[in-house]
Amino acid sequence: MSGQPAALPLLQMALRVEQDIFVIRQRGREVAAVVGLEHQDQVRIATALSEVARDLLRTTGGADVSFHVDTAADGRFHLRADLAPMSPLPDGRYEPQSGAVSRLVDTLSVSAVEGVTVVRMSRRVPANAPTPTLERLAEFRAELGRTAPASALDELTVQNGQLISALDEVRSQRDELAVLNEELAETNRGVLALYNQLTEELEETNRGVVALYAELDEKSAQLRAASESKSRFLANVSHELRAPVTAIIGLGRLLTDSASDPLTDEQGRQVDLIRSSAADLLNLVNELLDLAKAESGRIEPELAEVDLRPVFGQLRGTLRALATRPEVELVVEEPSGPAVLRTDEVLLGQVLRNLLHNGLKFTERGEVRLRASHHGDRWQFEVSDTGPGIAPELRDRIFEEFYQIPGATRVGGTGLGLPYARRLVTLLGGSLELTSTPGEGSTFTVSLPVGGA
Numbered sequence: 380m381s382g383q384p385a386a387l388p389l390l391q392m393a394l395r396v397e398q399d400i401f402v403i404r405q406r407g408r409e410v411a412a413v414v415g416l417e418h419q420d421q422v423r424i425a426t427a428l429s430e431v432a433r434d435l436l437r438t439t440g441g442a443d444v445s446f447h448v449d450t451a452a453d454g455r456f457h458l459r460a461d462l463a464p465m466s467p468l469p470d471g472r473y474e475p476q477s478g479a480v481s482r483l484v485d486t487l488s489v490s491a492v493e494g495v496t497v498v499r500m501s502r503r504v505p506a507n508a509p510t511p512t513l514e515r516l517a518e519f520r521a522e523l524g525r526t527a528p529a530s531a532l533d534e535l536t537v538q539n540g541q542l543i544s545a546l547d548e549v550r551s552q553r554d555e556l557a558v559l560n561e562e563l564a565e566t567n568r569g570v571l572a573l574y575n576q577l578t579e580e581l582e583e584t585n586r587g588v589v590a591l592y593a594e595l596d597e598k599s600a601q602l603r604a605a606s607e608s609k610s611r612f613l614a615n616v617s618h619e620l621r622a623p624v625t626a627i628i629g630l631g632r633l634l635t636d637s638a639s640d641p642l643t644d645e646q647g648r649q650v651d652l653i654r655s656s657a658a659d660l661l662n663l664v665n666e667l668l669d670l671a672k673a674e675s676g677r678i679e680p681e682l683a684e685v686d687l688r689p690v691f692g693q694l695r696g697t698l699r700a701l702a703t704r705p706e707v708e709l710v711v712e713e714p715s716g717p718a719v720l721r722t723d724e725v726l727l728g729q730v731l732r733n734l735l736h737n738g739l740k741f742t743e744r745g746e747v748r749l750r751a752s753h754h755g756d757r758w759q760f761e762v763s764d765t766g767p768g769i770a771p772e773l774r775d776r777i778f779e780e781f782y783q784i785p786g787a788t789r790v791g792g793t794g795l796g797l798p799y800a801r802r803l804v805t806l807l808g809g810s811l812e813l814t815s816t817p818g819e820g821s822t823f824t825v826s827l828p829v830g831g832a
């Protein structure tokens with residue numbers, strides 16, 4: 380705090396005898412009123428002054444009292460009272476007798492001013508009070524000088540009045556508190572009601588969710604039943620279809636047999652057409668039957684120790700017949716060293732044949748390769764080709780039943796091979812995954828446990 384705007388004190392007084400305490404109290408209130416402190420603050424600083432004056436009269440035999448107006452760093456004005464004791468403070472410190480005194484003012488401290496120790500207190504002047512310019516301060520000083528201090532009795536009367544108004548204020552604050560309490564209780568009731576309502580809504584929602592789950596369970600049971608009956612239907616229909624289709628193929632063969640009556644060229648071509656369509660149909664029926672069997676859990680893998688080398692040899696033999704394009708080489712790599720795992724030889728053969736067959740169907744030049752490798756407790760079979768590859772967004776779809784990539788060269792097929800292969804691999808306790816780069820080729824990887832499913 381700087382000494383501005385007034386270095387000169389507004390008022391100076393001496394505290395020597397008991398009587399002076401009243402005068403200091405009264406004058407302190409007057410000074411506070413003059414500089415613009417509100418009524419309550421006038422009483423507060425006057426009360427603090429009389430308490431401190433009483434303490435100092437007792438401990439130091441009196442003091443010189445002066446009042447000042449200071450400007451704080453934030454530009455606000457403060458009323459300051461300095462009480463310079465007549466003799467040094469005990470231990471150079473000052474503790475008010477009543478602890479409440481420091482709460483009546485903004486600051487209460489012991490400060491050294493030009494080598495003299497003073498007890499200093501201050502209270503902020505409200506922002507709406509007129510600015511105490513030098514002229515106004517001079518006026519204040521003159522005004523305070525004019526008014527003579529009243530008697531102790533006068534001050535007592537004033538003090539009584541202040542006490543009454545303080546009591547009044549306490550009462551009105553109590554009333555305000557009661558109103559606030561009532562409002563709080565009201566709010567509490569509101570919160571409670573809201574809480575109850577929310578709890579009810581939550582319970583309602585919960586009931587809805589439970590009902591939904593029940594419905595969901597029911598739907599999935601229905602779906603399971605539907606899927607089972609589909610598999611059953613497929614199995615039955617394909618089974619029933621196989622006999623007549625086989626008969627058509629047989630009859631076609633009989634018709635074109637050299638021992639039968641000769642056919643005209645046209646008839647011969649038509650019978651060939653019937654035979655090849657019937658062969659396609661038989662193929663589809665067989666694949667449907669296989670898939671339906673795998674789906675309905677009617678395929679039980681027969682696990683045994685399988686040596687991969689003869690299995691690979693057989694694959695090489697049977698697939699060579701399908702590798703008709705001279706630009707495509709079929710490479711079946713002989714496993715190096717002992718290659719034995721516990722699995723179902725027939726099912727594994729079917730899966731690998733299916734993948735190799737696909738590779739040969741879709742690859743126009745380059746190679747189709749089968750390779751096996753051992754990794755910890757798994758065997759990995761990679762069927763890779765240098766074919767057209769499969770776009771990332773279709774890599775899951777090709778494992779769906781009947782899905783065939785549109786626009787691919789029509790090379791026949793049913794769209795059932797891959798879903799069937801994946802189902803078999805799952806039955807064997809393994810997995811079938813695909814990695815592919817469009818334009819470069821695809822690799823299907825079958826991973827099987829060494830110890831069987």
Ligand code: ADP
Nearest residue numbers: 737738741766777783784792793794795796797
């Ligand atoms: P299918 O071969 O009888 O059509 P699949 O289920 O075996 O049925 O294959 C589904 C589709 O996935 C095929 O029609 C083909 O579009 C695609 N596909 C399968 N293997 C390959 C491959 N090696 N390279 C490119 N596309 C392939």
